[in-house]
Amino acid sequence: MTLLTHERYCDEIVLRTEALRAAVRGADLDANVPTCPAWTLRDLAVHVGGAQRWAGEIVRTRATEALEDEQVPSFTPDGDDPAVLDDWLADGAARTAETLRKAGPGLKAWSWYRQDQSAGFWARRMAIETVVHQADAALTAKVPYEMAADLAADTIDEWLQFVAGAQAEGDSEAVELRGAGRSIHLHATDVPDAEWLIEFGEDGFTWRRAHGKATVALRGPLTDLMLVFNRRLAPDSDRVELLGDAELLDFWLARSSFG
Known part of the structure; x- marks a missing residue:
């Protein structure tokens, strides 16, 4: 993993937010988000902007514990005007990115991921958080979604890292991801060497970037693999090819929703 x-x-926090804003702008903000059914499009946008500000404030203050929402300046936009929401998203992304740039990746700050308590964690996390929710916005607004290959691959890496961490800490669903002799292979058809092999053992699972024969394989464009893995695209979509034991992939997807 690189x-x-x-x-x-830091750059991608701003760029992905710009793309999310473009999807939201002019769309029905009261529309239900199919991939986050408890949210409207407005809820989604407010979640992204609030999360970015929350992370930025943690880093700015070098917090040693989680912050309450009311401790974060402008945590929500002022009113329901779409133009205000758009400006609020742009301002929050810019401020968060600038805070993270000034801090540098090594600055110590609280995070919910025990293995990495740094500004670098939050820069990566907020970039990828926005990557995934940009997809939610694009799907809801019915506009195209594109993602750079290295960022799409990093999204898969981060998710695997988090699920492995959740399993190690005894998450009730992640601990079920075990069972020797089974494996999942992700194979991007449009990007060289973008492959992942997830292997189940009696004590849990391991993963690595590799090619290999597996119990089930998912093949397709890298962005579509990332969307399946983040449960933004159904594994039986005609945009990907599923080979082997489809129930094993369903088993993984159903138990990798920790937190």
């Missing part, structure tokens, strides 16, 4: 640079993550 991380992108801290500066790149």
